[in-house]
Amino acid sequence: MQLEQAIREAITLVPDFPKNGIQYKDITTLFLHPALCREVLEELEEQYRHAGIGAIIGLESRGFMFGFALSLRLDVPFIMVRKKGKLPRATYEVSYDLEYGANVIEMHRDALRQGERVLIHDDLLATGGTAEAAARLVEASGAQVAGFSFLIELNYLGGRKKLSAYEAPISTFVTY
Secondary structure: OOHHHHHHHEEEEEEEEOOOOOOEHHHHHHHOOOOHHHHHHHHHHHHHOOOOOOEEEEEOOOOOHHHHHHHHHHOOOOOEEEEEOOOOOOOOEEEEEEOOOOEEEEEHHHOOOOEEEEEEEEEEEEHHHHHHHHHHHHHHHOOEEEEEEEEEEEEEOOOHHHHHOOOOOEEOOOOO
């Protein structure tokens, strides 16, 4: 509970961003606390060290921060999932709806191996659209979703329910 409270205090709430009615959870202020970031990474490493993870996917762009650092700690590949048109080689792509719009994400076709167990990491679980789209990219590559990891969950938007079809553990640090 102490780590959860420290993370909650480090996150800045921004009203009416990116549009009216949204209370944005800005994790960039968490990065102003290196010791707290190390604690988050240590907790993630402890949680996934023996989970048989073969690769970590980070979702653009805030999922890159802890996702890449965790991949280094676990000594597994890190794969970026990006918005359409940002990756230079052949990709899988998936369109999806998110909390306040729609988008398309892509992943390189050669990023994952058949049957590989993959952890999907992002900063925020809201409606689950982005994470579910990433899971569809994992499946398209022939790999397997081993889990979902988020710093924040907005439980009132039902994202956890959307991801439950994957029967993979979902971990979060802070819930609103």
